[in-house]
Amino acid sequence: MFIPDVLQPLWFMITFVAFFAIIVGRYFLVSGLFYLIFYAWFPAKFKQRKISKKPYSPRQFKREISRSLVTALIFALIGTIMILLWEKGYTAIYTDISKYGLWWLPASLILSMLIDETYYYWMHRLLHKPKLFKLIHKVHHQSNITSPWTAFSFHPLEGLLLSVSLPVILMMVPMHPVMILLQLTFMTFSSVVNHLDIEIYPARFHKHILGRWLIGATHHGLHHKQFKYNFGLYFTFWDKWKKTESPLFDETFESATTAKPY
Ligand SMILES: [Zn+2]
């Protein structure tokens, strides 16, 4: 497998620019696609699944996109440093699948996501302490009504806090690059879906054996409105365990997913 020699400044720059282009491209592709489908092309079709009834402020999307571009710069820098650490032999990344067996591929992904979830949940709760909220997290919560463009709209320090978890995990958990890519893809879709403000899950999914544990637009949308509930990233288990799940979740989900007569 070709790994650029990022110890050389030129390769460092090329890798950084390539990462930035991929991350920005991914953002516009995924957020853009969701925006087009749910807001531009078929707004009437999804109107009753919209969680917030108020309109967006005129400059919100512009603000979210420019902040997401800064986040992309940070993600690209951390990604490049990650390649450097890999080259130096500081990570547990491996390329020979037979080294740990097939079973380890999904197991490593699940383990990595559970660690990421735990880190995010507790970090997110810390970010809601008044001083840190004012300093860092307020920027993300400026999007009181979330949109597909909110997905990576963070204060640069929050972008940094978010991006360091995977490199740290990769120093401890052996992961194949394909599984890392899968986690990053899941992370991207999860972030866009959770900020969509339109519930895309089917009715009663919140009671489904799988749906119970998966965060979606209603769950995270309520976090942006109520602040003190629903701190999870991908999964609901920490919120359920620590009793920080919004008491309005069930009724909001049911109201968004139940067909209403016009
Ligand atoms: Zn928050």
Ligand SMILES: [Zn+2]
């Ligand atoms: Zn959010």
